[in-house]
Amino acid sequence: MPEAVIVDAVRTPVGRRGGALAKWHPVDLLGHTLRYLVERSGIRPDDIEDVIAGCAMQHEHQSGNLGRHAVLSAGLPESVPAVTLDRQCGSGQQAVSFAAQAIMAGSMDVVIACGVESMSQTPLPNAFQPGAALGPQYAPLELARYDGGLLAQGASSELMNTRFELSREALDGYSIRSHRRALAATDAGRFREQLVPITTDPLDPTSPAVDRDEGIRRELDPAKMAALRAVFAEDGATTAGNSSQISDGAAALLITSEEYAAAHGLRPRARLRALAVAADDPIIQFTAVLPATRKALKQAGLEIDDIDLFEVNEAFAGVPLMFQKTFGVPDDKLNVNGGSVAIGHPLGSTGARMLTDLLHELERSGGRYGLQTICEASGTANATIIERV
Template sequence: SSGLQAVAQAADAIRLGNADLMLAGGTESMSMVPMMGNKIAMAPSVFDNDHVAIAYGMGITAEKVAEEWKVSREDQDAFALASHQKAMAAIQNGDFKDEISPYEIVSHLPDLADGQRIITRNKIADTDEGPRPDSSAEGLAKLRPVFRNGQFGGTVTAGNSSQMSDGAGAVLLASEQAIKDYGLTPLARFVSFSVAGVRPEVMGIGPIAAIPKALKQAGLTQDQLDWIELNEAFAAQSLAVIRDCGLDPSKVNPLGGAIALGHPLGATGAIRTATLLH
């Protein structure tokens, strides 16, 4: 996401000597985006051409990934359930406390009884709202495919896809000199970053090409990785990447991912970076 790209650009600026301290991140308020006003009736012919179908949403690309990488509906639902279970366990253990900055929400609402008095309500936001403690395999199995159904045999549902969420995240990057000058204690060292292009109709499998490039630049091998944050845009895409790259599932998103925690598009990369740091 652009949040992760911002982190990479900040690191590049520091490595080039153009900056010493950079605050990089992203924000997204999907609840405020008017993207659901017009409902489009899909004609079956839309799905005949992948390059046309993908214009109607990333969900179609997830269906293509599930089809090409042979990711079953059952495996997608199981992955989604695990994401919720891991996220709930992390919240209960307080694993996100150090990376979340609580903030107060003040709401000013009219008193519906007389329409005159204004009621003020205060709420502290300090916990992710996405993870569902009541998620179950049975419940996920009952959900209908969102992007393909009926004769098209869809497998991607709202339950095994990432959630539309609001969120923000940021990280502070510093040069070695800045660390000394300001007495900072670094949480990690930025080593490498890579982007790779893939066919647009299967855009979610970009990490399959990007991960080897990033590892090569860093001089690392995959077995040296202990913790992997992989964005869960869709369970189908995540499983395709894990299987194709041969990633150890136990090392991928130990605290849950976007299916449970949400995917505020412009912020996700920075949020996942913050989770990795802590």
């Protein structure tokens, strides 16, 4: 079976909702990222066989196969096709899986996997709430099956906190750590190599440059964090401070066959060793990262102790804490440069952003294996294992 390898990976800085990237239309934001990836990698644009774009909220500015429009706005050849997929928060990670699977199947040699979300330009709609997609025939069956229907993710986070005995103090402490680690990584220049050069105004190249993730806080008062009101339950533990941020951003990875890379003088940076997806309790919603991880480890023939770095999406601080509690992962292997609590969570791009971060950090630290997993609305999750070349 052909090997799928990552040749290059880039991402925009992550902007806060209404912040530094708010003027960028999502098509332009992704197109700008695609153009930079192609130019930086030196790939022949005519060789690109598909562009697979993740996007979670496909309405308003993000409707109508925005991946194809991003290809055209990037100035890539008309012959380059594109498709847009939705696996909620894992959309960008699923794009990588589909790209790698096409290459492993022998049907393609060059695919770009990417993701984008402009949560400034495409706000959360009513359609994003649980149950909105239910049809009249089967909706009553699902509602009966789950005692009135599914929950919003915030309410589910409180169920997770209770089941895994995650205290408010633990959630807040983890969130402060996420900001501190992301800030340390930024100050040390660890993200610099992966960031797409971009300005605040897409129509004015002389406008201020955006060269860092906007949501990371330099000063964070633990007392103020502890004083924040629980959002989803009167006696709950989930707050705005220990949840992911609403954000804008894009990311893209160039995936090729090992043979193509060798024939065209490209340097593979990592192999895709495992591509897993799993589903679990749709009420709690976040626990599928556990069976997804077990599936990925089994695919790769690895044990949890073989993994050098873990990236677990911080949809809520409780998710990586649940993961850590279940698998016994040490602090110095888990989200070492912070995560979505600090950096932000532009839904469709986060999986591609995290994998970009993971690749660069494996190279920086000299690690061999990295595992990434993301929980997704209604109880699914992706898990991916990469091996640094």
